[in-house]
Amino acid sequence: MRRLLRWLNERLELQDSLVPLVDHPVPRELGSRVGWFYVFGSVTLALFIVQVVTGVALAMTYVPAPISAYDSLRFITDDAVLGRLVRGIHYWGAAAMVILVLVHMTQVFLFGAHRYPRELNWMSGSILLLLTLAMAFTGQLLRWDQDAYWAVVVAAEQVGRVPLIGDLMAHVVVAGNDVGGATLTRFFATHVFLIPALIFGLIGVHLYLVVKRGISEPPKPGQGVDRATYKERYEAVLAQGIPFYPEVVWRDVVVAFGAVAIVVALAATVGPVALGQPPDPTVILADPRPDWYFLGYFALLALIPPDAETVVIVLLPLLAFAFLFLLPLARPFGERHWSRRPGAVAVVAIPFIAYVALIVAGEQSPWSPILTRTASLPPAVTAGLDAQQRRGADLFLSKGCWSCHMIDGSGGRKGPDLSRIAARQSPDRIVQRILSGGGGNMPSYAATISPQDLADLTAFLETRR
Numbered sequence: 001m002r003r004l005l006r007w008l009n010e011r012l013e014l015q016d017s018l019v020p021l022v023d024h025p026v027p028r029e030l031g032s033r034v035g036w037f038y039v040f041g042s043v044t045l046a047l048f049i050v051q052v053v054t055g056v057a058l059a060m061t062y063v064p065a066p067i068s069a070y071d072s073l074r075f076i077t078d079d080a081v082l083g084r085l086v087r088g089i090h091y092w093g094a095a096a097m098v099i100l101v102l103v104h105m106t107q108v109f110l111f112g113a114h115r116y117p118r119e120l121n122w123m124s125g126s127i128l129l130l131l132t133l134a135m136a137f138t139g140q141l142l143r144w145d146q147d148a149y150w151a152v153v154v155a156a157e158q159v160g161r162v163p164l165i166g167d168l169m170a171h172v173v174v175a176g177n178d179v180g181g182a183t184l185t186r187f188f189a190t191h192v193f194l195i196p197a198l199i200f201g202l203i204g205v206h207l208y209l210v211v212k213r214g215i216s217e218p219p220k221p222g223q224g225v226d227r228a229t230y231k232e233r234y235e236a237v238l239a240q241g242i243p244f245y246p247e248v249v250w251r252d253v254v255v256a257f258g259a260v261a262i263v264v265a266l267a268a269t270v271g272p273v274a275l276g277q278p279p280d281p282t283v284i285l286a287d288p289r290p291d292w293y294f295l296g297y298f299a300l301l302a303l304i305p306p307d308a309e310t311v312v313i314v315l316l317p318l319l320a321f322a323f324l325f326l327l328p329l330a331r332p333f334g335e336r337h338w339s340r341r342p343g344a345v346a347v348v349a350i351p352f353i354a355y356v357a358l359i360v361a362g363e364q365s366p367w368s369p370i371l372t373r374t375a376s377l378p379p380a381v382t383a384g385l386d387a388q389q390r391r392g393a394d395l396f397l398s399k400g401c402w403s404c405h406m407i408d409g410s411g412g413r414k415g416p417d418l419s420r421i422a423a424r425q426s427p428d429r430i431v432q433r434i435l436s437g438g439g440g441n442m443p444s445y446a447a448t449i450s451p452q453d454l455a456d457l458t459a460f461l462e463t464r465r
């Protein structure tokens with residue numbers, strides 16, 4: 001064994017390439033409790049490796065062609081040995097990776113570690129974030145169900161709005177004029193070859209920089225980064241430092257195993273996201289919805305006024321990324337500790353709170369009627385109604401009122417809750433509203449409702465006080 005290692009080492013010179021990766025010196029404080037804040041990069045890397053392994057396993061069975069993609073995923077999910085578990089790990093692993101990349105960046109930013117001389121660590125990292133999101137997006141399409149199909153149609157619409165080159169870009173995204181077999185092939189190649197290759201390359205650059213520039217020392221309030229003195233001070237810190245292996249790395253290993261264990265547990269219990277209906281371009285009643293981490297953006301698109309769409313769709317992501325990417329160049333020197341950087345805390349907290357609110361809004365999608373055929377009212381609402389009121393309750397469902405209006409917690413959110421409508425509006429006003437519609441958001445029923453139906457419906461609504 002020893003001779004084999006010596007033979008290899010003579011040819012590979014591992015002592016100056018791989019060995020520094022494990023035993024490079026790091027600041028002494030990382031051996032204490034604050035070391036727990038420094039684990040997220042390694043954890044993201046561990047999750048990436050899990051994604052590679054499960055992704056390769058899925059690609060062994062998945063068939064990236066429109067007639068077979070959906071069925072092959074059905075097979076993986078329902079019949080293949082461990083297929084459901086592997087798909088589940090890949091699905092939850094993707095979500096975990098998105099979260100951990102963001103947690104890692106937040107920690108780096110709040111610790112001021114993006115400042116001089118580690119600007120390029122940050123910049124390569126922000127491209128890795130972009131690539132991770134691109135993986136999540138292209139992966140969703142490979143499910144090739146209704147949601148996936150419409151997600152690409154929407155994406156193509158969006159890039160189509162970019163001035164001048166929009167058409168060309170939309171053409172590149174969908175690989176032709178409309179979403180079909182060529183699109184699936186292109187997304188597959190992008191998801192399994194192109195982006196992973198870029199990620200591998202950039203992880204190499206990122207790790208090289210982590211080792212070369214060294215891990216930043218935990219910040220102290222009042223002790224900023226100064227071009228003249230920082231390098232010298234950092235060298236003094238490292239001279240007192242401890243080796244990454246074994247004194248520091250065990251925290252990374254513990255949290256990485258914990259994260260992977262949570263992903264596997266979720267895959268085994270909750271399982272992968274259910275496949276929707278097979279895609280069918282003629283079914284426009286689909287309610288396409290991206291996976292939850294994109295749901296906030298989806299909500300934003302639904303809520304903005306139409307005039308602002310182009311700005312929000314094209315400019316906002318571009319500016320957000322440019323801001324993120326160029327952040328360390330704006331202020332490479334100065335205070336590092338978060339307690340002295342209220343602006344930095346706001347830059348993290350405000351988008352975070354806003355995005356969570358948007359995800360919640362996206363989950364409820366109050367802007368669109370519910371389009372299912374299984375509308376129903378709670379039994380308590382229909383109990384004790386007379387014959388006319390009961391007909392009215394049925395009309396409330398069959399005329400589509402339910403899909404926009406909620407009664408006692410059942411129904412859509414596009415229009416006002418009608419649980420107590422009779423306490424608020426006189427019968428005349430209710431009749432008038434049904435006939436005339438309102439605000440462009442409620443259809444006018446004047447042409448499609450008979451006087452009898454109108455009377456029944458109003459009789460039912462009159463019970464709601």
Ligand code: HEC
Pocket residue numbers: 369396399400401402403404405414415416421424425430433434437438439440441442443445457
């Ligand atoms: C496409 C969604 C949609 C459908 C379908 C719909 N409504 Fe509405 N409805 C709305 C919206 C939005 C408003 C609020 C409009 C406004 O303020 O001008 C509204 C307002 C109302 C109001 C007034 C509520 C108040 O608080 O003053 C009543 C009553 C009402 N709808 C009843 C009905 C009935 C009955 C039906 C079925 C026959 C129905 N709506 C179908 C969207 C809808």
